[in-house]
Amino acid sequence: MNVRVRHDAIVRILRRNGTSTIDALAEEVGASRRTVLRDISALRDAGYVIHSDVGRGGGLQLDPQSVQTSARLTVPEIFALLISVAAMRAAGNLPFSKLADAGLAKIEKALPSDKVKDLRNFLDCLHVGPLSPLQDLSDMGRMTPDLLPAFERAFLGAHFIRFDYRDAKGRKTQREVEPQAMLILPPLWYLVGWDPTRSDFRHFRMDRISQPKAMADTHFRRRHVPFEEDVCPYSELQS
Amino acid sequence: MNVRVRHDAIVRILRRNGTSTIDALAEEVGASRRTVLRDISALRDAGYVIHSDVGRGGGLQLDPQSVQTSARLTVPEIFALLISVAAMRAAGNLPFSKLADAGLAKIEKALPSDKVKDLRNFLDCLHVGPLSPLQDLSDMGRMTPDLLPAFERAFLGAHFIRFDYRDAKGRKTQREVEPQAMLILPPLWYLVGWDPTRSDFRHFRMDRISQPKAMADTHFRRRHVPFEEDVCPYSELQS
């Protein structure tokens, strides 16, 4: 039996039985007492909290809080998780958000450090506005993960982004702006871009954006994005 | 050098250099060409996308989208992440939520199967209502991760939950109810409980709950929780 498989088996048995002795574990996984002891030691090193009671009636006990799992996530997936949790947290000091943060912090720690810096920079561009009443979502859903890579590249590399936009009146235009921030007014998301030809900020509903493309050969500087109600009135954004 | 460490080293080198040959990798990690080839094969099996160009001027190239990370998360942390993403998704078909789901699906796959079933059951009890306008949050924040274990145990084990409750008028009572659902009306969270002594549903603001305790020796059955506006009027909940 593979080491990994055996470790998983031991965790499973401990979780199932609540408590177990080393000899019982050894018999069930088909390994020697000595090996199981080594496995327990390895599991503790890996972060599992395993209590042990010595003496008659004693045994091993896995702290149920410490059941852990390890999944390999891609960077865009981590990105998406971070955004979800950041938006939740910004929308109010919700229960569990601290715990979710702790989980994400672990994920971050496992990332290459340059990627972490990139993610933090992106989150700095994330603004969550006042929560809006629920509305008709029939127009939503056109924002697909396909759009993410271009946005990620544009934000992280400080590149201009070019995309096709369909405005509230259905007119289609091609735009090219500096992606300065993302504004979240649930359930709608907006790209806040600086339009250099108009020398002004413009807001774009994410679900009306298509074919985004980061212009890798261009660069821009971060600006201070105004988010006061009067600068970016709610009613106008919803249109 | 440890296998795991060497795999990480190879990924790091490929990320850094963009492209590299097997011989160069072998020299840098201090292993043989054959071993590196085996490592590449293992990494591909593990989900990394590694392109290879054969012939003069060729080499290996790691698809930057496939950079992965692996962090060990505890069950409560995963729980919290699931809740965040589920709430976000329920609040509207937000950008990135599909991708976040994909990430969570991977995390779920790495969990023991019985835990996954538990989590799904819990998420079934999660109702997200209409989003409310942002309000004064000064009263929030008393919901701490400390409360989570008791709620988790109570929901997953279908145990009664007993807690101290401070109502809108500041009166303190001890309650014992069947935890039937969680209702999310951002930024407030409610426990929806069936009170057997009153034979009716009652809603409790999570931030007014303290000292929750799952009664491990009791059991209840899931009920159909009504969530129509008239049964559980929004204005009443906010009080």
Next chain:
DNA sequence: AAAAAGGTGCCAAAATATGGCACCATACGT
């Protein structure tokens, strides 16, 4: 055609994991 690259199969050698043993410490019951 030659050179430079990725890739596979095989086998002996090196490294690592395992099992067995002796032994220690602690707790509980008689």
Next chain:
DNA sequence: ACGTATGGTGCCATATTTTGGCACCTTTTT
């Protein structure tokens, strides 16, 4: 006080896995 059941450690020979070397194949560029 003693025996027994439990977790825990050190050591070493043995079993298993990983590694390196080699021969050889395919593809691509010069």
